[in-house]
């Protein structure tokens with residue numbers, strides 16, 4: 001026995017696991033449970049069969065509404081828990097900026113502040129890390145630098161603090177958009193296939209209501225020096241550049257792009273290896289690809 005995830009929690013997470021909606025640490029926890037649980041192994045095998053069938057069918061496939069609702073509820077519950085911490089810190093910042101000596105209501109807000117000047121910000125930072133960690137979405141270094149900058153700002157004067165609060169709020173709103181782009185009512189999911197020796201896995205989430213494209217991939221090898229990956233949206237008549245990206249050192253990838261496209265004109269989604277800066281058109285065979293119809 002371990003102190004790891006319960007069967008109930010792991011069982012609920014299997015669908016999210018199959019859709020790459022878990023971050024690396026949660027995926028590891030779920031897999032650790034699955035390794036010792038025959039029931040979860042059977043369930044995961046069934047989900048993987050479905051996933052493979054989807055990959056063979058290779059048509060964009062909308063998530064079943066019930067499945068989408070369960071995953072969205074999971075993501076929202078996590079984001080909501082972190083948001084509560086952040087909102088409380090926002091309230092404290094606002095209360096402080098509006099000047100001293102306000103009546104008891106403010107005292108209530110301020111009471112937990114004793115000794116929390118920095119720790120409230122640390123809690124907020126931890127909360128943001130948890131939100132951002134979902135799916136390994138952003139470069140860890142960029143996040144850490146942004147949070148460090150926010151913490152420094154928190155120690156500076158009030159005006160600067162308020163600017164930092166606004167930027168943190170914008171970050172939270174961006175996470176809300178991301179959740180919508182992964183679990184909205186008009187999101188098509190495509191499974192990427194790859195011949196690469198590291199067996200990368202990936203899924204493209206196409207939020208057709210917002211023209212938002214989110215590629216989530218794992219085990220993507222680092223390109224050779226001077227090279228980068230480039231994402232392409234392929235139609236019968238064009239290969240549309242959707243931007244270049246690098247995997248994180250642990251092989252995690254999250255790429256977001258905004259591109260309008262009629263729902264019936266997508267032929268494929270592809271990732272190629274290109275010279276740094278990207279190419280006007282692909283110059284190598286796709287490293288990962290999902291074919292639509």
Ligand SMILES: [Zn+2]
Nearest residue numbers: 007010037040
């Ligand atoms: Zn289990």
